[in-house]
Amino acid sequence: MTANHTYSAAGSYTVTVTDTGGLSSTATPVVRVTPTGQPPVAALTVTPASGVVNLAVSANASGSTDTDATPIASYTFNFGDGSAAVGPQAGATANHTYTRAGTYTVQVTVTDTAGLSSTATRTVTVTDAPPVASLSTNPSAIKPGQSLTANASGSSDTDGTPIASYTFNFGNGSAAVGPQTSPTATHVYTKTGDFTVTVTVKDTAGNSSTATKKIKVH
Numbered sequence: 001m002t003a004n005h006t007y008s009a010a011g012s013y014t015v016t017v018t019d020t021g022g023l024s025s026t027a028t029p030v031v032r033v034t035p036t037g038q039p040p041v042a043a044l045t046v047t048p049a050s051g052v053v054n055l056a057v058s059a060n061a062s063g064s065t066d067t068d069a070t071p072i073a074s075y076t077f078n079f080g081d082g083s084a085a086v087g088p089q090a091g092a093t094a095n096h097t098y099t100r101a102g103t104y105t106v107q108v109t110v111t112d113t114a115g116l117s118s119t120a121t122r123t124v125t126v127t128d129a130p131p132v133a134s135l136s137t138n139p140s141a142i143k144p145g146q147s148l149t150a151n152a153s154g155s156s157d158t159d160g161t162p163i164a165s166y167t168f169n170f171g172n173g174s175a176a177v178g179p180q181t182s183p184t185a186t187h188v189y190t191k192t193g194d195f196t197v198t199v200t201v202k203d204t205a206g207n208s209s210t211a212t213k214k215i216k217v218h
Contacts, residue, residue, distance in 0.1 A: 057096055059079070064110045105124075135150060143217065147188050148189065152199040179202065
């Protein structure tokens with residue numbers, strides 16, 4: 001009239017007694033089985049933690065631990081920029097590239113074989129440096145009525161948001177030239193004087209910088 005049993009999964013169970021006629025009744029209302037293990041302890045590192053657009057990072061959760069009878073089964077990574085989660089997977093690492101500037105929270109969810117989980121987070125900062133404007137003029141001194149060429153082709157932008165446009169201001173009240181994709185512009189000064197030529201270089205993220213050149217018209 002006695003029996004022993006081991007429950008291997010959490011849940012609520014009903015124990016019944018059945019006689020030889022197939023009739024049964026509940027011997028105890030419900031046996032409730034709760035997990036005896038503890039959730040894993042998630043750990044996370046992300047390298048590098050900062051950089052410019054098109055930043056490639058590596059998330060590593062291999063420092064996570066679970067010392068009970070239900071070891072770690074999977075890792076799920078979320079990189080916080082709206083991209084799809086990586087995992088759940090058996091591997092404790094994942095790579096990702098950030099294509100936009102911002103501050104992002106990287107999260108790993110570590111789950112054990114009993115379905116218990118914990119999370120760890122790290123912050124990644126992605127910046128977008130402005131372009132570096134450069135300007136030269138030819139010639140550097142002119143006479144009224146002579147054509148001047150302003151050249152910003154020496155400007156540079158080495159991150160993931162390249163130069164998109166150039167805008168030239170010749171400093172004598174005339175309308176600006178641009179924004180345009182060409183890095184050069186010409187202008188004719190009709191009066192003598194000292195003028196400052198300015199170029200504004202803008203990248204695809206809207207960041208900009210300027211460079212200037214003094215011009216003498218005589």
